[in-house]
Structures are given as C-alpha cells and as structure tokens.
Amino acid sequence: MGPIxxxxxxxxxxxxxxxxxxxxxxxxxxxxxxxxxxRVSGGKPGSPYFRRQLMTAREKEFLSVFRAAVPEAVVHxxxxxxxxxxxxxxxxARNRFDRKIFDFVICSHDADVLYVIELDDRSHLTDAxxxxxxxxxxxAAGAGLPLVRYCSVRVPADVLRSDFQRLGGGPxxxxxxxxGRVVGEECVSKRS
Numbered sequence: 303m304g305p306i307x308x309x310x311x312x313x314x315x316x317x318x319x320x321x322x323x324x325x326x327x328x329x330x331x332x333x334x335x336x337x338x339x340x341r342v343s344g345g346k347p348g349s350p351y352f353r354r355q356l357m358t359a360r361e362k363e364f365l366s367v368f369r370a371a372v373p374e375a376v377v378h379x380x381x382x383x384x385x386x387x388x389x390x391x392x393x394x395a396r397n398r399f400d401r402k403i404f405d406f407v408i409c410s411h412d413a414d415v416l417y418v419i420e421l422d423d424r425s426h427l428t429d430a431x432x433x434x435x436x437x438x439x440x441x442a443a444g445a446g447l448p449l450v451r452y453c454s455v456r457v458p459a460d461v462l463r464s465d466f467q468r469l470g471g472g473p474x475x476x477x478x479x480x481x482g483r484v485v486g487e488e489c490v491s492k493r494s
Contacts, residue, residue, distance in 0.1 A: 356379060356380055357379055357380065360421065360423070360455050361379065361405060361406075361421060361455075363455045363456075364406075364421055364452070364455040364457075365377060365379065365406070367455060367456060367457065367459075367462070368406070368419075368457075368462055370459065371457075371459035371460075371462040371463055372408075372462055372463055372466045374411060375408050375409065375410075375411075375416075375466055376408075376409040376410065376411060376413065377406055377407070377408060377409070378406065378407040378409065379405065379406050379407075380403050380404075380405070381403060381404050381406075381407045381418075382401075382402075382403055383399040383400075383402045383403060383404060383438070383441065383442075384396065384399065384400060386404070386407065386415060386418070386445070386447060387399065387441060387442070387445045387447065398437055398440075398441055399437065399438070399441045402434075402437070402438060404418040404419070404420065404438070404449075405418075405419055405420050405421050406418065406419040406421075407419075408466065408469070410470060415447070416448070416466070416469050416470050417447070417448035417449065417450055417465075417469040418442060418447060418448070418449050418450070419449075419450050419451075419452060420435070420438065420449060420450070420451045420452075421451075421452055421453075421455065422435070422451050422452070422453050423453065435451075448469050450465055450469070
C-alpha cells in the first residue's frame with residue numbers, strides 16, 4: 303500500500319468514526335405538516351433514537367372530547383392503514399397506503415371496526431396535503447371503510463354521537479356535510 307492509499311483509508315475511517323449531528327437526512331418518519339412530534343425526555347446519550355408522543359396536543363384534545371361525547375365507543379389512535387385494509391391481486395396497490403396512518407379508529411364495544419376519523423386543519427389545504435387526503439379517502443372508500451373528517455377538535459357532542467350512531471348501523475359513504483366536517487375541499491368549522 304502506498305502512502306496516499308493509507309491517508310485516504312485513514313480519512314475514511316476517521317469520517318465514519320465522527321458522530322453525525324443535526325438532521326438525520328431522510329430517516330425521519332413522515333408526519334403531517336404542522337404536526338408537532340414532541341420528544342419525550344429519556345433515551346440513551348449518543349443514541350439516534352428517542353421517544354415521541356403518540357398523539358399531538360390537538361389529537362389528545364379531540365380524543366378527550368370524543369370520549370366524553372361517545373363513552374361507549376372503543377377508540378384506537380394512530381393505526382396503520384395496513385392494519386385495517388389489505389389488497390387483492392396486485393400487491394403494488396399496497397404502496398398507495400403503506401406507512402400511512404388513520405388518526406383514530408372507532409370500534410364497537412366488541413371490537414368491530416365501525417369507521418375511521420381524520421382530523422384536518424389549515425395544513426390540509428395545500429395541494430400536497432389534499433393529494434395525501436384523497437389517497438386515504440380513495441383507499442378507505444374502496445375497502446368499504448367509512449371515513450369521517452373533522453376540521454375542529456371541538457366538534458359538538460351531538461354531531462359526534464349522531465355520527466357514531468349512524469355509522470354503527472352499517473356501511474355508509476364518507477360524510478360530506480354538517481358542522482365541523484369536510485364540505486367539498488374546504489375545511490369548515492365553528493371555533494368555540
């Protein structure tokens with residue numbers, strides 16, 4: 303080995319030994335725009351891994367409102383779409399929803415899935431967000447899984463109860479009218 307080869311090899315080993323700081327490149331999991339993925343204290347010093355909160359503050363607030371309005375419902379949060387939906391034939395169809403999640407899955411007391419909920423805010427008005435939302439809408443509709451979109455965490459209790467009762471009786475299409483729900487492509491809701 304010549305001296306130049308040794309120097310290049312030493313620099314390469316040195317480069318690999320230096321811990322990287324800052325952003326992790328493309329290794330961060332995809333989050334909805336504007337969603338605060340709060341770090342939780344803990345983790346080993348020097349480890350690239352850290353714990354995160356399961357839900358954003360907004361999602362936690364909605365969960366509290368929903369549980370107060372519909373105490374008989376069983377609610378699961380942050381559920382992978384692939385846990386509820388599978389594909390026939392072309393396995394490549396799974397790529398449309400692989401690694402995407404539903405904000406909430408609403409079940410009956412005996413664990414039958416009734417419908418899913420997505421919380422939308424202003425960040426869902428961008429073209430990219432509308433496209434991501436349309437993928438979820440299309441996949442859920444194709445699987446016969448009702449999806450309800452709420453624009454506010456402060457949805458009136460009677461609306462939440464009405465939706466639960468209506469969707470607990472059998473398959474229906476996505477809800478598209480009413481206070482606090484998606485109407486067309488605009489997010490409408492009353493602020494309390």
